[in-house]
Amino acid sequence: MQRPDWAPDTIDIERPSVARMYDYYLGGSHNFAADRAAARAMVEAVPEAPLMAQANRAFLRRAVQFLAESGVRQFLDIGSGIPTVGNVHEIAQRIDPECRVVYVDVDPVAVAHSREILAGNERATVIQEDLRRPAEILAHPEVTRLLDFDQPVAVMIVAVLHFVPDADRPEEILRTLRAALAPGSYLVMSQASDDDRGETGERAEAERVYRHTDSQLWIRSRAELSALFAGFELIDPGVVWVPQWRPESPEQAEDAAKAVFIGGVGRLGG
Amino acid sequence: MAESSGAGRSCPGAFARAWAKAVSGTSYLPMTQAQLEALLQRLTGRLAAAIQSEPFDLRIGQQVGAELVQAHIASAEGLGRTVEVIQLRLVRDLGLVADDVEDRMARLLATVATGYARALRDRTLDEQESIRRAAMMARAQAERALRESEARFRHQATHDPLTDLPNRTLFTERLAAAIAGADRVGVCFLDLDRFKVVNDSLGHQIGDLLLVSVAQRLRRALGEHLVARLGGDEFVILVESTAGTDDAVRVAEAALAAVSEPALVDGHELTVSASIGIVERPAAGTSPMELMRAADSTLHWAKAAGGARWSIFDADRNRRELARYALSAAIPAALDRGEFYLDYQPLTSLRDGRVLGMEALVRWRHPELGVLRPDSFIGLAEETGLIVRLGAWVLAEACREARGWADVAGDAPFVSVNLAVQQVRRPGLVDEVRDLLRRTGLPPGRLQLEITESTMMSTAEEPVRALRVLADLGVRIAIDDFGTGYCNLAYLRDLPVTELKVAGEFVTGLRAPADDPASRTDERILASLVSLAHALKVTVTAEGVETAEQAERLRAIGCDAAQGWHFGRPGPARQHLDRSPALTGTTV
């Protein structure tokens, strides 16, 4: 097996990892000093950051629940992160143990951790790949072993696209993924946005914090994210602040004013 | 978590709802609001029981604290809000009554906090341990991948992709090590015979498969000896720590045997042979480069001897070849320094003894080797292409000198100059000759160009047209060494030839007594040749005439002219010119 050229030669835990910073926002302890320092700097710039991460994770949970209840049994979770609490396979397999899940992440530590968590689970696996190489993801033997692309698959790209700048042609990445999917498949996406937040300087601060991590921030507007759903029919209520996406209680939706993540779910017709 | 899904079993009361509200947002809770409330409703019941239990049970509060952490209500804020909500609302909302309720509340909060803190600490330590283990595994994995890719890279850089044999780089490394580590060392250069034929007739794919098969057979037959592929159909074998030449020869013979085994390649049964050049010598004072070069030239000796054999390096032979090579390399400088000059040999009329023409013969006055005759350097000059420059010089010099002969002899002889095949094929020949004639003022009829029969035969249309133009100008065209090659008179009809120079071999036969049957045959062949030539209006000059008898017999059969020692040895033009008008007989 050829070592992918994007994979690091060694693991540097002195460098903040966005995967582990996210774990910290969610209240986990799967992180190192450098991750916590960067995450604290982020909280200083955007005090609601942990709440936003929680809101995003809750959106992920509701979306998976919605899809599993709609009959989807296969999930391709790209940029899956450190498996902290409420992972896709836990949510989906609680609804139907037959659900199959492939996790994909570029972060080698996140992948190693996922591998340990998933040991013994025959219907879930993890691979180290990059969202920017969709063809390699689709052709990966683990992916083709576990997922049947003749049946609907839910592709999850949740809280990841803001690490993929326009220069990496996200529309082409999504076109490649879409081309592999059967009708009835779904696309779940969320990402950071600063629509309606006004000129607070937060964005510049946040970008500065992330400049020292392994991934850079690339904020998009609701219109831009909606455009990336091209080819999919957006499920009601479309691309919204994540707390507003099918909330379980009215209080949940109240946080929308402070949200930073927008997201939605699209369905492939035909 | 399983218990927490008991939503709806008991409707959450005001306290549980307030509690849920207080802790949400303190950390990520992987459950719905309803699930959270149901969980907290259940724990509320336990707290109520603890407050009222008799005697007070420490364990209940601790269990509640631990369960909160298990349900991921696991943060400092989560604990703080929990303590606050219990203290403020539990007794009031549930309407609990107990004697020493304040005292019991304090103890309950203490046990909840203890259970909570203990569980959170354990959980934190577990998570830290697991992320550290993941980092270590990831690092090990990354380093393994790096090592593998380095090993793969090293393999790719040192092996031939087609046969997976070591390549030149690795071979040279190993050879250098062998030279450094032993007294003697051997190298066998191996090359398949006529491999090009396989490639050309069966295609490159079959050719490649054949190479793979040869590589396998060599590797199998030679065991411990390193076999490398240098490229194309060239292989090389390292014979380490030899005791003498025999060791290397044995390896070469095993290699030849392995190559010559018939092989089935993609349905074709192919049998190939190889040639091998062997060098075996003391390691001291030699280098990989030198050994490889020596083995390579030795390989060419085996090829030149017909292939399917080995040759062993011979220092004397190598020296001679190197000397020859050095000689050819020195030609350009020698031309610049004027080390070449011309001698002439007369072409004498058999009818009246007049010198009709003189053949220019190039000489090299080498500063160290003395005067060299053409046979020691013309062949080389032809191989290296230097003949074009050298030939041009000879032609120009001959024309220049011949122009001067008219001042000495009224009816001056023509000058006959040899042209090599490369000169004939050059596009500029006509212009070159025309230019020379104009510059020197030599009449075209006094220049004869000698071209060998094989040059004529191998020459395409364009050069023949050039010769025709020259013939039309009046330049004489002679076929040199006639009779040694293809010998087809028919083509003479179509070529602008003025003269045939019959090769010395035919003339030699005429030295024997006239009644010798073999001699008579040669004479008859010559006679018919002469009459045929005359029929085509071509004159005949016999070369290599050494005796008066030969001359007489040639004259008798009608041969026009003769050249050879009998009529004059090569020398300065002057010595023949002086004799030119002397109308002596055929014997000089």
Ligand SMILES: C[S@@+](CC[C@H](N)C(=O)[O-])C[C@H]1O[C@@H](n2cnc3c(N)ncnc32)[C@H](O)[C@@H]1O
């Ligand atoms: C904020 S986490 C999101 C985790 C999870 N999807 C969620 O929403 O809860 C982002 C993850 O994306 C990963 N990531 C960033 N860029 C990526 C890329 N180009 N390809 C794959 N994963 C990437 C990071 O390593 C990190 O684990």
